Amino acid sequence: MKMASDIPSVDEFRPLVLRALADGQERGRRELNEMVSTLAGLSQDQMQETLESGQLRYRNRIGWALSSFAKSGLVDRPKRGRYKITEYGKTVDRRSLREYSETDMLEWDTWREYKEEVAQRRQIKDGHSATESETEPAEDPVEAMRTHEKAFNASIETDLRKRLQSSSPEFFERAVIELLWALGYGGTHGAKQHVGRSHDGGIDGVIRQEALGLTNVYIQAKRYADNNKVGDPDIRTFIGSLDAQGANLGVFITTSSFQDKARRTAEGYRHGKIVLIDGIRLTELMLDYGVAVQKAHQFTLYEIDDDFFEDELL
Incomplete structure (x- = not known):
C-alpha cells in the first residue's frame, strides 16, 4: 500500500482542481473529488487512506485546496457545496503548473488581504507580530493539531509510566x-x-x-x-x-x-x-480514561455555519 507521502500535497492538488474546473462548469464536491483523483492518477490504496479523524486523506487535501481558492477569488461558490472557476483561476490554470502554494497565491490581492487580516488578528491576540511561518498553516491545521496533541500526550504517557x-x-x-x-x-x-x-x-x-x-x-x-x-x-x-x-x-x-x-x-x-x-x-x-491525569489545555476551532446563510444563498 502506498504511503501518505505518495499522495499529492495540497499545493500539488491546487492546479488539478483548477484543471477540473477549467471548462467553466459549476460542479459539486463529489464530482470534483472524482475528477481530481482521476487527474492525479490516484491508486485504490491512496484513495482509501484515511486521517486520524477517519476522513479520506485525498478528499481532505482537495477540500483545503478549494477552501483557499474560495478565499483568494480563484474559485466562486455560487451556492453551498458548488464551485466554479473565476477568470483569475483560469489565468493560473493556463500556466500548467505542477504545484501552487499559499505563498504563490500572494500574487492575488484578495488572498494577500485575507492573510494580512489573519496576521493582524494573531498580533492582537498574541501581542506580537506573527511571522510568515506562524500565519501560514500546515496543509490541514486540524490534523496538525492532532499530530501535536499526540506528540505531547506521548511524552506525558512516558512520564506517567x-x-x-x-x-x-x-x-x-x-x-x-x-x-x-x-x-x-x-x-x-x-x-x-x-x-x-x-x-x-x-x-x-x-x-x-x-x-x-x-x-x-x-x-x-x-x-x-x-x-x-x-x-x-x-x-x-x-x-x-x-x-x-x-x-x-x-x-x-x-x-x-x-x-x-x-x-x-x-x-x-x-x-x-x-x-x-x-x-x-x-x-x-x-x-x-483520565486516571492519574487531568486535562491541562483545551482549544476550540470554529467553522462557518452554512445553514445560517442558507436563505442568502437561495
Whole structure:
C-alpha cells in the first residue's frame, strides 16, 4: 500500500482542481473529488487512506485546496457545496503548473488581504507580530493539531509510566485497580477491592462485576523496570492463583513488557481468559480514561455555519 507521502500535497492538488474546473462548469464536491483523483492518477490504496479523524486523506487535501481558492477569488461558490472557476483561476490554470502554494497565491490581492487580516488578528491576540511561518498553516491545521496533541500526550504517557515505576508497589496496585474500574469492569453494581501484598497469594486486586460477586476479575500488578520483562513463571504463578480462587478472568498489568513465552502461556490458559497489559498500553489507557491525569489545555476551532446563510444563498 502506498504511503501518505505518495499522495499529492495540497499545493500539488491546487492546479488539478483548477484543471477540473477549467471548462467553466459549476460542479459539486463529489464530482470534483472524482475528477481530481482521476487527474492525479490516484491508486485504490491512496484513495482509501484515511486521517486520524477517519476522513479520506485525498478528499481532505482537495477540500483545503478549494477552501483557499474560495478565499483568494480563484474559485466562486455560487451556492453551498458548488464551485466554479473565476477568470483569475483560469489565468493560473493556463500556466500548467505542477504545484501552487499559499505563498504563490500572494500574487492575488484578495488572498494577500485575507492573510494580512489573519496576521493582524494573531498580533492582537498574541501581542506580537506573527511571522510568515506562524500565519501560514500546515496543509490541514486540524490534523496538525492532532499530530501535536499526540506528540505531547506521548511524552506525558512516558512520564506517567516512569512515575508509576518509581511509586510504591501498593500505590501501583491501587492505581491499576482504579484504571480497570474506570474502564467499566465493575459494571453498574460491582465493587473493587485492593487485596494487598501481604495476603495476596498472587492476587493484588479484585473487581466484582455484579452485586452478588458471582463474576470476579482478578488482578496481578507488577511494577517492573524496563529491563525486567514479565516471564513465563510469573504468568504460571498467576494462573495457579486464579485456579485456587476458582476464577476464570484475570488481568495481568506491568510497567514493563511481556516475554513472548509469557504471552503464549496466557493465550493458552484453558480455564478462562487472561488479559495482558504492558506499560505502553497501560499509560495509553490511563490518559484515555483520565486516571492519574487531568486535562491541562483545551482549544476550540470554529467553522462557518452554512445553514445560517442558507436563505442568502437561495
